[in-house]
Structures are given as C-alpha cells and as structure tokens.
Amino acid sequence: MTNNHVYDMVIIGGGPGGYTAALYAVRAGLDTVLLEKFSAGGQMALTDQIDNYPGFENGIDGFTLAEKMKQGAERFGAKTKYAEVKRVDLNASPKVIETSEGVFYGRTVVFSTGANPRELGLAEEKELVGKGVAYCASCDGMFYRGKTVVVVGGGNTAAEDALLLSRLAKKVILVHRRDSLRATKVYHEPLMKAENVEFRWNSVVTGLLHEDKVTGVKLKDVQTGEETVVECDGVFVSIGRKPATELVKDQLTLDQGGYVAADESTRTNIPGVYAVGDVRTKVLRQVVTAVADGAMAVYYAEEYLAEQKI
Ligand code: NAP
Numbered sequence: 233m234t235n236n237h238v239y240d241m242v243i244i245g246g247g248p249g250g251y252t253a254a255l256y257a258v259r260a261g262l263d264t265v266l267l268e269k270f271s272a273g274g275q276m277a278l279t280d281q282i283d284n285y286p287g288f289e290n291g292i293d294g295f296t297l298a299e300k301m302k303q304g305a306e307r308f309g310a311k312t313k314y315a316e317v318k319r320v321d322l323n324a325s326p327k328v329i330e331t332s333e334g335v336f337y338g339r340t341v342v343f344s345t346g347a348n349p350r351e352l353g354l355a356e357e358k359e360l361v362g363k364g365v366a367y368c369a370s371c372d373g374m375f376y377r378g379k380t381v382v383v384v385g386g387g388n389t390a391a392e393d394a395l396l397l398s399r400l401a402k403k404v405i406l407v408h409r410r411d412s413l414r415a416t417k418v419y420h421e422p423l424m425k426a427e428n429v430e431f432r433w434n435s436v437v438t439g440l441l442h443e444d445k446v447t448g449v450k451l452k453d454v455q456t457g458e459e460t461v462v463e464c465d466g467v468f469v470s471i472g473r474k475p476a477t478e479l480v481k482d483q484l485t486l487d488q489g490g491y492v493a494a495d496e497s498t499r500t501n502i503p504g505v506y507a508v509g510d511v512r513t514k515v516l517r518q519v520v521t522a523v524a525d526g527a528m529a530v531y532y533a534e535e536y537l538a539e540q541k542i
Pocket of ligand 1: 284351352384385386387388389390392409410414436470471472473515516517518
C-alpha cells in the first residue's frame with residue numbers, strides 16, 4: 233500500500249520523546265503521524281516503577297505512563313500507525329519513510345527510535361535468552377524468585393536491577409569489571425546493606441554454562457587472570473544500551489558512541505530531521521530529558537516549515 237499523502241511531520245518511534253513531539257505537533261496544527269513497531273513507551277514501558285518523572289507522587293509504572301502519553305497526544309488528534317520502518321530517505325523532498333504498511337512522506341521527520349540493551353557478545357548468549365539470559369530485571373525478575381542470579385554491570389541500570397532482584401531472588405551476585413560502582417551514590421548504601429547481594433569486583437563474564445537452561449557463568453579476574461565458575465540460575469546483562477540507528481547510519485551524522493549527533497535543539501545534519509530521546513547524543517538519558525527533546529523538535533520543525541513557505 234502506498235499513501236501519497238504528505239504529512240507535516242512523521243515521527244519514527246513511540247517512546248516518551250516521540251509522543252511528546254506528537255502532542256506538541258498536533259497542538260501546533262501540524263498534520264502528524266507517529267510510526268510505532270509494537271506498542272507505546274519504548275524502553276520506558278519495560279520499567280516497573282518510575283519515581284523521577286515529576287507529577288506522580290507515588291511514582292508510576294512505565295507501561296501506564298506510556299499509555300497516558302499516547303492518549304494525551306491522541307486527545308488533540310495525533311495518529312499512531314503500527315508499522316515497521318524498513319528504509320528511509322531523509323534527503324529527499326518530501327522525506328520518504330518505507331514501512332511494512334506502505335510508504336509515508338513527511339516534510340519533517342522526528343527520529344525517536346531509542347536505544348536497546350547492549351549484549352555481552354558471549355557464545356550462545358542469544359540462544360539462551362529466556363533460558364537464563366535476560367536484559368530486563370523488571371520484566372523477567374519474577375521468574376527468579378528464590379533463585380540465584382548474576383547481574384553484570386556497574387552503572388545505574390545494574391544497580392537498580394541488583395536491588396530489584398535482591399527482593400525476589402535468594403542471592404544476587406553483581407559482577408563488575410572495575411573495583412567500584414559507576415552508579416549514582418543513592419544506590420550504593422542499599423546495595424551494600426542488602427544481605428543477599430555479593431560483589432565480584434574486577435571481573436568479567438567469559439562464558440555461559442548451561443544444559444537446556446543457564447546453570448552458571450565463567451568469570452575471569454581482570455587483574456590476576458584467575459578463572460572461576462559461579463553457579464546460578466540466571467544472568468541479567470545490565471551493561472547499558474546501544475542506540476537504534478541502523479536505519480539512518482548512512483544519512484545522519486553519528487557521534488563516537490553511535491548516537492545521532494544533535495544538541496539540545498535536536499537538529500541533525502539534515503534540515504527538517506530531528507533526533508529526540510535516548511537515540512541522540514546527550515549526558516542524561518531519562519524520561520524527563522526525552523520529553524523535553526520532543527517539545528524542542530517541534531519548536532524547530534515549526535521554524536523550518538515556516539522558512540520553507542517563504
Ligand atoms: P552505563 O551508565 O553506560 O553503565 C554501563 C555499565 O556496564 C558500566 O559500569 C560499564 O563498565 C559496564 N559495561 C559496559 N560494557 C560492558 C561489557 N562488555 N562487559 C562488562 N561490563 C560492561 O549504562 P546504564 O547503567 O544502563 O545507564 C544508561 C543511562 O541511563 C545512564 O545515563 C544512566 O544514568 C541512566 N539510568 C538512570 C536510571 C535512574 O536514574 N533511575 C536508571 C537506569 C539508567 P565501566 O564502568 O567499566 O565502563
């Protein structure tokens with residue numbers, strides 16, 4: 233199906249940044265469509281408790297917040313099309329977005345595809361997903377009630393995951409390649425106090441042991457080279473995320489980490505194309521910074537569209 237309609241704005245990705253762009257765009261009278269592969273929220277929808285997004289005095293789960301953002305944008309006429317984007321031509325005029333549900337055309341494009349969990353790159357890691365290897369403690373933690381789990385990483389995600397799992401699992405072993413956490417101080421004390429959390433500092437996971445499911449991990453001490461085996465029922469890989477830029481990597485300028493190079497204005501190297509949320513270069517990847525990006529993108533898109541009419 234090909235739809236020759238040209239939208240003022242096509243938004244790719246329905247996380248908090250994408251839906252905020254949709255809200256601001258429709259309120260500004262822009263003819264807007266948001267393309268989303270599965271359901272609203274992106275990575276946010278996988279978070280069981282969000283306490284650092286203002287306005288929710290008891291916190292809120294990410295799935296509900298995502299639905300609220302979607303409905304808030306729809307109240308003003310935003311449209312969501314469930315489609316997988318296959319290819320884009322951002323230099324064309326209008327810009328072309330080929331999807332599983334046909335071709336969309338936009339005068340401007342907001343790119344808000346987010347970032348996905350980073351993998352360890354171990355042999356059989358992919359095959360063991362769902363069989364002991366997991367990337368989301370709030371999604372899969374409940375399967376490890378009363379069991380022993382390894383959490384890999386030392387940032388905020390690993391700290392948060394280890395704390396969450398310490399409330400479910402019998403034992404949590406946090407494996408980090410340095411001798412201290414990189415995570416924000418707020419996590420240090422509760423983690424150190426948790427009686428069922430152990431730390432394996434200066435260590436990396438070098439292999440997964442398994443029968444049909446994970447039974448343990450091989451660890452290597454990065455200072456001494458000593459190798460050990462730790463028995464466990466699950467491994468949570470919590471080592472950060474990689475930006476979803478495959479679609480645009482040959483068209484948009486990326487930074488060294490592979491994120492779309494764009495400053496607070498969200499403008500990319502291509503006029504009329506904006507990168508918002510976790511996919512763009514930024515210091516703090518949070519819901520609150522993603523929604524700010526969404527608003528900024530529309531501000532600059534309106535300016536761009538006005539210039540095109542002159
Ligand atoms: P991160 O801050 O980039 O930390 C990744 C951690 O994984 C680092 O400790 C890193 O080790 C380790 N690591 C990376 N690759 C590895 C590998 N191949 N093998 C072993 N270890 C590896 O990622 P994040 O914790 O996911 O956080 C991402 C962003 O989200 C941050 O901006 C964070 O503040 C934010 N976040 C915020 C919250 C919150 O505020 N509640 C919660 C979660 C995430 P090194 O230290 O050696 O580099």
